[in-house]
Amino acid sequence: MQPYASPEHVSNNTDSEESISLVDVVQLFKEGKRWILGTAICCTVIGTTYAFFASPKYEAFASIEMAQVTGTPVETSIVLTEKLKLPLYYSPATLAACKVENKQPSPGEFLANQLKPSSNKNAPILSIKFRAESPTIARQCLEAVLADVKKNQGILSKPILDIKKSQLSLLQSKLEAAEKLSAQLPVGNVKFQFDDPKFSASALLLATSISKENEIKDLRTQINDIQIMMAEPQTKETSLITSIYAPQTKIEPKKPLIILSSAIGGMLLGLLFWIGRKTIRSAQLA
Numbered sequence: 001m002q003p004y005a006s007p008e009h010v011s012n013n014t015d016s017e018e019s020i021s022l023v024d025v026v027q028l029f030k031e032g033k034r035w036i037l038g039t040a041i042c043c044t045v046i047g048t049t050y051a052f053f054a055s056p057k058y059e060a061f062a063s064i065e066m067a068q069v070t071g072t073p074v075e076t077s078i079v080l081t082e083k084l085k086l087p088l089y090y091s092p093a094t095l096a097a098c099k100v101e102n103k104q105p106s107p108g109e110f111l112a113n114q115l116k117p118s119s120n121k122n123a124p125i126l127s128i129k130f131r132a133e134s135p136t137i138a139r140q141c142l143e144a145v146l147a148d149v150k151k152n153q154g155i156l157s158k159p160i161l162d163i164k165k166s167q168l169s170l171l172q173s174k175l176e177a178a179e180k181l182s183a184q185l186p187v188g189n190v191k192f193q194f195d196d197p198k199f200s201a202s203a204l205l206l207a208t209s210i211s212k213e214n215e216i217k218d219l220r221t222q223i224n225d226i227q228i229m230m231a232e233p234q235t236k237e238t239s240l241i242t243s244i245y246a247p248q249t250k251i252e253p254k255k256p257l258i259i260l261s262s263a264i265g266g267m268l269l270g271l272l273f274w275i276g277r278k279t280i281r282s283a284q285l286a
Helices: 007-031 033-053 077-084 092-097 107-115 135-184 199-230 255-285
Strands: 058-065 125-132
Touching (some): 007 033, 092 107, 107 125
């Protein structure tokens, strides 16, 4: 039977164990302070050197609006987002403009990962960005990507536009024929007299004239509707919402963050090294 332990006794044991653990940690730092501080200083020096001598990076941003034909986007922004993730979507000219020809694992894959395309679910708009060694290169890269998107969406738009142009041409031909026939009908000279044996022919001529006028009016309406749908903003090529934004502010390297991270990482590395060394020594002595 185990002896009864009062709550006060249990509490004292717990406090004692916590005190011992804290003392051990402090003692560990004291014993290995040279290693810990030395590693921290070395890592801080390396991090500082990198922060001050690393090539600067600048970032450009662009928002692209999808090409539209008769008021309907040729493809959704979500579909284009997925296409921009494909390495083979980009032309050699775009890879050259972005200065990624020698990037690994492949230029197209590197560019696709760097652009980070994001789509707007509520509008036919897609946003992309790119980091480069200068704002000019970052801007040129996004302009080249926009050119690729324009070209590919232009290919998608062409069959739809060709159909609309054919419909427009057919309606215009019908309108021309209807207007020509209407002009030849001598409606102005028709006299309606019920005792005239030619009354039926006059009535038929008038009915034909009215029918042609209605047809002409309907054809003009259809032609006008198609022309409106084929003009901007109902039909337009791929475009930017605003100009490409390429500020002169450096995105990388972030010097304070790099230096602080190097110092903290160095301390942790030194502590782990010292704990490992003590563990190996203890094992050898045992």
